[in-house]
Amino acid sequence: MKTRLLILTMVLLFSGLFKAEAQTVESKYGLDSVQTILNASLYIEMVKQGNYKEALTGWRYVYKNAPAYQKSTYINGVKIMEGLYRATKNEKYIDTLMMVYDNRIKYFGTDRKYNTGWILGRKGGDLFQYKEKDIASVKEAYDIMKKSIKIQGLKSEAKVIANTMEAAKVLVQNNQIEAEEIIDNYLLFMDMGKKQMDIENDAAKKDNINNARLNVEQIFFAAGVADCETLSKIFTPKFHANHDDMVLIDKILRMLNRQECEDGALYAEVAERKYTLDPTADAAHNLARMFIKKKEFDKSKGYLVKSIELEKDADIKADLHFKLANILLMQGQFSDAKSNALKAARFRANWGAPYLLIGKAYAAYSKDYGTTPLEKQSVYWVAVDKFLKAKAIDPECSGEARELINTYSKYFPRKEEAFFEGIKEGDTYKVGAWINESTKARLTE
Incomplete structure (x- = not known):
C-alpha cells in the first residue's frame, strides 16, 4: 500500500x-x-x-x-x-x-540491436517451446525463426538456430517438410557457425558457438536422414533429373563428404560428373576421397596430385599434401612421404602431424638402412627427433608424440655396441641416404 x-x-x-x-x-x-x-x-x-x-x-x-x-x-x-x-x-x-x-x-522493430529479426527469433522460439505438440504451431514457429535467421544472418542467436533445427526435425518426422530441407538447414547452420567462430575473438563465446554447432549436428542425426542409404535415396533421383546442376552437385558432395559416404555409387556418379563439368581442385579432391575410401590408392594419388596443382588455398594444400604423404608412407615410399609431409608443414605453421609422419617413415625405414645393428638403430634417433619437434610445436600432437618417443627410445643403440663403433653419448652422428640428417647419440644400458 x-x-x-x-x-x-x-x-x-x-x-x-x-x-x-x-x-x-x-x-x-x-x-x-x-x-x-x-x-x-x-x-x-x-x-x-x-x-x-x-x-x-x-x-x-x-x-x-x-x-x-x-x-x-x-x-x-x-x-x-x-x-x-x-x-x-x-x-x-x-x-x-x-x-x-x-x-x-x-x-x-528498428531498435539497433534488438531489431525485427531478433524479436522474430524470440517469438518463434517461444511459440515452439509452448506449443511443441501442435504440429501446425511448430510449422508456424519454424517459419518465423527461418525468417529471423534470414534477417539476422551471422548475428543469429545460437538458441534460435538450435530451436529452428529442432523444429525442422519434428516437421520432417511428421512429413511436413521434405528431408532435403533439413539437410539444407544443417549445411547452412554449420557454415554459419564456422564463420561466427572465425570472426569471434572471445574464447568463451567461441565455445558457445562450437557447442551450438555440436547441438545442430546432434539434432540432425536424430532426425533420421543422415545415414548414407537415406541420403542416396533422397539425392539419386534428383541428380539423375538434374545431372548438370552444379548447385545440386555441390550440395550432394558436401553432404556425402560430411557423412563419409564416399564409397557409394551415388558419390562416384556425382564426383565424376563434377570433374567432367568443372575439373577444379575440389572436383579432383572429391575423386581422390572416393578412391581412398575404396582403397584404390594408386588412383587416389593421381587425383591428389592434380588437386594440389590446381589448389590456391594454402591451408587446403597442406591437407592435400598430408593425405598424399600418408598414402605414400603406407605404400613404403618413405622419401616421397617425407617430401610431401614437409610441404604440408610449410603450408601450415606449427602443425605437428607432418613431423609425426616423418618420424614414422624414418622408423619404418630403419631395417633397410646401413649394415650394422648400430647403423639401423641410429635411425631411431632421428625418428625421435621428429616426434620431439611435433610435441614442441603442437599441443594437439603431444599425447601421440609422447607415446612414440617412449616406444622408439627403447630401441636406441646400447652403450656396448656404440663403444665398439667409437661412439659416445652426445656425439654428433649423421644418418645418410634420403634421410640425410645429423643428430645426437643417445645410448641405452
Whole structure:
C-alpha cells in the first residue's frame, strides 16, 4: 500500500509536465499521460515482485493506450504472459504473447540491436517451446525463426538456430517438410557457425558457438536422414533429373563428404560428373576421397596430385599434401612421404602431424638402412627427433608424440655396441641416404 501511495504522489507531482501535451495531441504517452505513467509505475512494481496477476491490469492499460510509450512494455509483457501461462496453462496467454511480439516489432522493430529479426527469433522460439505438440504451431514457429535467421544472418542467436533445427526435425518426422530441407538447414547452420567462430575473438563465446554447432549436428542425426542409404535415396533421383546442376552437385558432395559416404555409387556418379563439368581442385579432391575410401590408392594419388596443382588455398594444400604423404608412407615410399609431409608443414605453421609422419617413415625405414645393428638403430634417433619437434610445436600432437618417443627410445643403440663403433653419448652422428640428417647419440644400458 505504501508503494502505491508513493508512486501516486510522484505521478501527480510530474503530471503537469505532460498535461498540455496530452490535451492537444496523442504522443507516446497516449491521450492521458497521467494514467499511462501511473499504470506503468504500478505494474512494473508488481512484475518486480513476480506478481503477474496483479500486474496484468496496469500493463494492459499501457499496452492498449500507449503502445509506443516504452520498450519495457513488451519486455515485461513477455514476462507477464509467460508467468500467467505457467500458472494456469491457459493458452490464451500464449496467443497474447504472440501479439506482444508483433506489437514490439511495430513500435520498436528498428531498435539497433534488438531489431525485427531478433524479436522474430524470440517469438518463434517461444511459440515452439509452448506449443511443441501442435504440429501446425511448430510449422508456424519454424517459419518465423527461418525468417529471423534470414534477417539476422551471422548475428543469429545460437538458441534460435538450435530451436529452428529442432523444429525442422519434428516437421520432417511428421512429413511436413521434405528431408532435403533439413539437410539444407544443417549445411547452412554449420557454415554459419564456422564463420561466427572465425570472426569471434572471445574464447568463451567461441565455445558457445562450437557447442551450438555440436547441438545442430546432434539434432540432425536424430532426425533420421543422415545415414548414407537415406541420403542416396533422397539425392539419386534428383541428380539423375538434374545431372548438370552444379548447385545440386555441390550440395550432394558436401553432404556425402560430411557423412563419409564416399564409397557409394551415388558419390562416384556425382564426383565424376563434377570433374567432367568443372575439373577444379575440389572436383579432383572429391575423386581422390572416393578412391581412398575404396582403397584404390594408386588412383587416389593421381587425383591428389592434380588437386594440389590446381589448389590456391594454402591451408587446403597442406591437407592435400598430408593425405598424399600418408598414402605414400603406407605404400613404403618413405622419401616421397617425407617430401610431401614437409610441404604440408610449410603450408601450415606449427602443425605437428607432418613431423609425426616423418618420424614414422624414418622408423619404418630403419631395417633397410646401413649394415650394422648400430647403423639401423641410429635411425631411431632421428625418428625421435621428429616426434620431439611435433610435441614442441603442437599441443594437439603431444599425447601421440609422447607415446612414440617412449616406444622408439627403447630401441636406441646400447652403450656396448656404440663403444665398439667409437661412439659416445652426445656425439654428433649423421644418418645418410634420403634421410640425410645429423643428430645426437643417445645410448641405452
